[in-house]
Amino acid sequence: MKYEAVIGLEVHTELRTATKIFCSCKTSFGAEPNTNVCPVCLGLPGVLPVLNKKVLEFAVRTGLALNCEISRYSKFDRKNYYYPDLPKNFQTSQYDLPICEHGHLDIEVDGKKSTVRITRAHMEEDAGKLVHHGTSITDSDYSLVDYNRTGTPLLEIVSEPDIRSAKEAVAYMEKLRAILQYCGVSDCKMEEGSLRCDANVSVRPVGQKELGTKTEIKNINSFRGVERAIEYEAMRQAQLLEDGGTVVQETRTWDEKEGVTKSMRKKEEANDYRYFPEPDLVPFTVSDEYIEEIRKTLPELPDARKARYMKSYGLAAYDADYLTNDKDRADYFEAMVAAGAEPKEAANWLMGDFAKLLSRDNLEMKAAPVQAAAMADLLKLIAKGTISGKIAKQVFSEMWTSGKTPETIVKEKGLVQISDTGALEELADRIIAANPQSVADFKAGKKKAVGFLMGQIMKETKGKANPQIVNGILTKKLSEQ
Amino acid sequence: MSQITIHDLHDKLTAKEISAVELTKQMIAHRDAAEGEIHAYLSVSDEAALARAAAVDARIAAGEAISDMAGIPGAVKDNICIKGETCTAASRMLEHWVAPYNATVIEKLEAEDYISLGKTNLDEFAMGSSTENSYFGPSRNPWDTECVPGGSSGGSAAAVAANEAVWALGSDTGGSIRQPASFCGLVGLKPTYGLVSRYGLLAFASSLDQIGPIVKDVTDAAIVLNAIAGHDPRDSTSIPMEKKDYKKALKTDVKGLRIGVPDEFFGPGIKEETKAAIQSALKFYEGEGAEIVPVSIPHIKSGVSVYYIIAPAEASSNLARYDGVGFGFRMPGEDIVDMYIKTRSAGFGKEVKRRIMLGNYVLSAGYYDAYYLKALKVRKLLKEDFDQAFAKCDVIAAPSASGAAFKFGAFSDPLSLYMEDICTVPVNLVGAPSISIPVGFHDGMPLGMQLIGPTLGEERILNAAYAFEQAHPEYTKTAPKGDM
Structure with a gap:
């Protein structure tokens, strides 16, 4: 039987506010343990929370970017459970009146477009971090708690089960990340935990309407993990059904090393969170004016930017998508164009050599050692015919390591292209005379003889001969022989 | 000294009849003598108290004006955080926990140059009506040490009634200020929910808790309220409002005041002596030109x-x-x-x-x-009941407790003790202010009456309470164990 996967994602994103959600402690990654803490985020006896207004603003901005309805009346609730990284043993979250509801975002995989509905997005506080003296809390002699992260604002974004493949799940995550970055609300680093993803996965025979039993996969720490974990879990469930078994509703954890999901706890072991309205924070209202103020601050979003790239720059959908799904990349691209680079060429370079070196050196776009203006200069040298595209690759690599301008590199290494027709004709005559066999081959109809002769000329000129001109000269001279 | 109040002592301090240090020393000595029988305190802070007293004396000597509470020793219920002092909530759980920060009310009192002689006993985490639930043992009623002082702020009430403190802070979640005030012949005020910041009060029930004074008379209640009331940005449930001077409400004129009397507060559980004392209080008000209005609060x-x-x-x-x-x-x-x-x-x-x-x-x-x-849902209905009642009257009169203080161990099953809260809990559920004042005695033990106001109606209830108190000095007596 053929099965299809049905996937819904629960994404947690850390909001990049300067201070925590309910106190004025700093939010920062990598500080000394337990330095960004105060009685409020430590949950000491007698303290009370006060909502950081910036968190509400970021939540509303994200909601608008995700086409959500913004609740005019909203409140916080307590989610009660015991865990040592949660100092109050309840998480202040939102239960039945989330700030954002009924949104959607569009994705495209292999040219197939689809819409994923967003059920809700709500504000909540993050927990601390446990450092185990062993592999887990159960087998450690002791564990340490770092409360720096406690009270970091989170936005939990829950999708409807509208995703049908691991690839679509990745596309959803990439689009969501792009939107969050465009809105300036999160830096979305999965490795640092500022973007986290739990996946609800079920399978059903193709054509069946009813949903199958789902499992929830936790502990996915990378985009690649999203794809692998979902792929594995869908296969596991399909295989189970194929073998006559049944899927058990449970929470499973993704084991990145082994590449498998493992059972964590069954449905019966699930927590009863005993949600109730947070009495220390009064329900709040959000006015139309406030929402409109925030709507005005929304930037151009990825879909609009992509459409603009296709229309104004004539880029292909794939290229426009690649550039715009990372805000920094798109900004870089536009800076290159603004500095005079030809858009299509700029796109090709960013997708090609530039991307290769970034990934080789494991760098973020922002940390690239070559600035957009220098890239534009490089492309201009090609356009002017000063260097060939082939030489340009060499120059680019040199720019990346030395930080020198392309002009300097071209000058220092004497890489200026030879476009002097007289000189090239002389050279062509010499090469033709030295290779009678190639001339014979050409006459016999073997066109690739031109390539061989071209190679010889390039060897002589150390790659600096203008290939278009040489090609013309060779073709002409060989035909005249 | 007989009737020791904040306002009397303030006059004595400014007239230089006594110094703050002398006063503090006297109070400490009396406290130490009385504590063996009363056990009002869980911890003391004499060194800090004397240092603060000396500072106040210096200000007086320098001719500076001092605030109403300056230099006058009080006590703080041990579920309110004072930086550097233990805050136990009368629980083994916090036996050795030292608060690293000040509650907002303490910050406000510091600005008034307050003096605290220590932290007072309570039912563990303020859960109870007798202090019998304290991990450190109960406090005793200064009127009769066989009786409970009430609770949960029983240590605060016992301390003030025994003159081990001039004033005390309590907290009231379901009657924990008013009932012990009533049992100890004192004035206890539970302010409107949100009038006094809860920041630094160890939470029992967040939507019900309020801090308030337990004091000798209505004037002192107004003085302490002046010091601790006010908007606090650290408490999201705190009401944003201008500061008021509650002493201005201390008038004896109650002409035209409409006093609502809901039958539901005077049901079969309420003792005859309580009903009689309140009836005679209502007669007094009528005589002063107030109007007695029957109202109904069915959801009580x-x-x-x-x-x-x-x-x-x-x-x-x-x-x-x-x-x-x-x-x-x-x-x-x-x-x-x-x-x-x-x-x-x-x-x-x-x-x-x-x-x-x-x-x-x-x-x-x-x-x-x-x-x-x-x-x-029923809480909402109760609130509607009160709103409708307050459309017909200005204050509501009700018992503070079914009767006078009961003996230790009188309630063996928790449910019947819970039922004793019937007079006080509805007030917390609707967030209203209420003051308990002494209205008489039964077998030598004090009886109390509540005057409940609408939201932020503190001035009205202070006015009504003051009028009664000024005409009935015989009810504002010092407890036998309070003689100094």
């Missing part, structure tokens, strides 16, 4: 039920942080869960555990709608 009958769902629900969550991980008492266990269980089993007393279980039960899946949600 559900008040105790609603309270014992909402308060434990909030408490079960508020007290979840006492888990042995970050602070407070810890009993080691095999693993984390075992540690939680051992710590909370040994760290909490019986009543606290009972309420935590009750709270977890009413919030759990399958029971939430039937209990918690329903209780919220």
